[in-house]
Amino acid sequence: MDAPETILSVEKIEVTYHRVVTAVQGVSMTVKRGQIVALLGNNGAGKTTTLRAISGFVGMDDAQVSEGSISYKGQRTENRQPHEVTRLGVVLVPERSKVFENLTVAENILAAVPGKKSKSQAAVAYEYFPQLVRLREREAGYLSGGERQMLAIASALVCAPELLLVDELSLGLAPRVVADLIERLQLIRGELGLTIVLVEQNATVALELADYGYVMENGRIVLDGTADRLRSHDDIREFYLGHVQGERRNYRDVKQYRRSRRWYG
């Protein structure tokens, strides 16, 4: 793993919604082959927007990358349709509506367009998530949160990703389920050689899994570093990992911290 190639590079992108609302600004990040990169931050920090910008917008989003560039394996991909990006090997597991609810599990797997890479992608999906086999005929709308997440990842695998983007892996799931998912994701990554970008509010989970992390606030990246460095960073420990040294700070201090970040960060 010496000097692995850069698989994705995001350069100073700005994303605007409805042609006027700027959601993220000057965001840059680099992902190297085989890495797991975590994107941390609170609600509304711009993590999901960044991920969506990488995976492509559709017309009805009325969003676009208005500045900067995104390249995947040397190809510019900003402002391309999601299905094109998917076919290049960049596949997103979105946060909400991640499965086709009125379709059965089997149909969800069938609906995804298989990537060119391997012979039977549907088989891969069931191989890593054997629980789905007995749920095949169930409508995805009736699955539990964990099963839904499994199906979402499984159907993303059908598209033969090289770079998997996962938005909120752990949100709303029981810790036991999350642990199971993480284990499986690491297995998949090892066997299929995936590169993964994770968006997480739960920094504990993210930093446990990731090699490298970026912290976003108010549409900008405010901090980045290896997982180990981030774990030991005071601010991260305090605001994201919940470690309190001495007296617990109150909300006003937190606001103050944010403001200073915005102005000087």
Place this chain on the structure above:
Amino acid sequence: MQLAVNIVVLAAIYALISCGYVLIYRVSRVLNLAHGELMLVGAYLLYSTASLLGGNPLTAVAMAAVLGLLVGVLVYVLLMRRMTGEMVLAAVLCTIALGVMLRGATVLIWSAQVRHPMEALGWSNPSLVLFGDARISLISAILIGATAVVYAALFGFLGFTRWGIRMRAAGQNPLLASQRGIQLHGVYALAWGLSTFTAGLAGMLISLDSSLDGTMTMIGLKAFPAALVGGLDSLAGALIGSAIIAIAEVLLIQFVNPLLSDVVPFFVLLAVLVIRPWGLFGSKEELDRV
């Protein structure tokens, strides 16, 4: 007995028309208000191919059907494609404009004269005597058969084929579909193609049974309550809705006042909308989005 036959024929007509509304709505949430005009175009295509290939009626029918499919794809590629991502209302208005344009174009190309594709094909439309002295015209019988085949094919396609499943997926969640590598434009174009194909088929059969003139567009609109009663995004609903409307209409003509037959479909529609705004078989959540 004749009553039952009349109901089945009318229901088949409405069902054949309304499946086109359902296909497009289900996939793209767009209400295609040019559906009647596309029926008209389909019927005129048959008239044209029949006039060109007089000695070869079957080829003429097949060619017209294929052209119908093509027209639908073209409508999407040239017009509706630009509306993807715009507000649904804008797309619906666009279909209204398309309808006005098609109506004008058909008069310019084929004139307003009443045409008889049946004659152009050189076929005749004998009436078949069924049990109980009920009668049905050959074309009406074919229409019932065609409706059955179309619905069976659509159910099969949407339920069991990869592209059918993708079409349903795209209708439910276009964004996710796109993220799963499904090319939305391809799916939408296919939906428009199929919808226009069935509309054209309906237009052809209706014009074969009686004649071809501008009122065809209004027939298209009359089938609209059938699609809506059943729930705009459900094929089974369209089938049931067509049956309900046909039963109401035929019975009213027979036992009450024929003048009511024009309004009652809309009364049924209102009644259903009050009780179940998403239609008898439509999915509830889908409506919230519109």
Place this chain on the structure above:
Amino acid sequence: MNRWKMIAALAALSFTAAPWAQDAYVVGLSGAVTGPNADTYAPGVESVRLYIDQLNKRGGVNGKPVRLIVGDNQGEPSKAAADAKKFITQDNAVLLANVSISSTYGPMVAEAKRARVPLLFAGGACPAEVLPPNPDELQFCSIGPAMKYDAEMALRFIKEQSREPVKLGLVAMAIPLSRAGIDYAESLAPTFGITPVAKEQIPPPTPDYTPYASKLKGADPNWVYSWGPWITEVKTFEALRKLGWTGRYIAAALNPAEDELARVKDELFYGFGPNAMFLENLPVHQEMRDAARGAKLTYPITQMTEGWVAGMVIEQTLKKVAWPPTPEKVLAAIGTLKVDTKGLRGGPIEWSKTNHFGSKQHYRVYRWDAKKQAVVRVQDWVTVDVK
């Protein structure tokens, strides 16, 4: 292609008409050239145009050409009003004409009255305002079919043809004029000893006529009288036959009737009307065919009789108008008009102060003859007095 050219020419004409207006008799015609009812009216418009073209080839009227300006009102009242306004203010038309559905009459009449320009109804149905004894001074009607006289004629014919008691079915399109015509026939039937047994009013967009026909057949009529747009008349008949009904059917023979009788090929399907069909082969029919030959028409010549008669009326009117023409002079001329229709009608069109319609209606009846494999006349001119 031909039609595109026609439209381009129309557009060009409307731009250039005003400067030429002084050199020609200008007639403004608003018609349903396109739109949902165009099948009924567009042939009429085309045939007036054909007539005026021929007239100009012959040297026009009083040494001056007649300029016919056609506006397409698509059967919409607002468009007819706009047409009339333009004809009067921009084109300086001295005569207006209407070939469209009856809802376009009102707005055109209003415009005509404002400018006191006479208005000729040349296709469709005559409004009550032209009938005796007190017609509106500006409105005239050269149209053949007329609700009351048609009903009277049809009932008389049915009675004469039947030895058995007549049980009559009635068929209308569910539009005001057609329904009124059928209601009138229903009320008149008993005076002929005819029993009305069923009355169907069928909405214009009807995917399947069978349910209506089933009900009609259920009442077991041996005759059916239908008065309305041709589509309703013929489709109901065909639906009845498909159900195995064997009775006789008489319908107002509107524009497409001659070709339609030949298409349907049913000996008990009668078409009656005030116009002589082309099978009569009158010299005037030959004249029309000759005119059509060079003109690349959109509609068959068999649908052009009404428009041709209107053309005759326009020619004869303008002939009596000395140059330069004004609406007043045209009004004076048209008010006392007598037009020889050369056999297209059973008699001349004659207008007076008390009658802008005609004092007599003449009808012929036609049907298909299987032996001759042709449409034949079954009854020569029958006259009904206009009271």
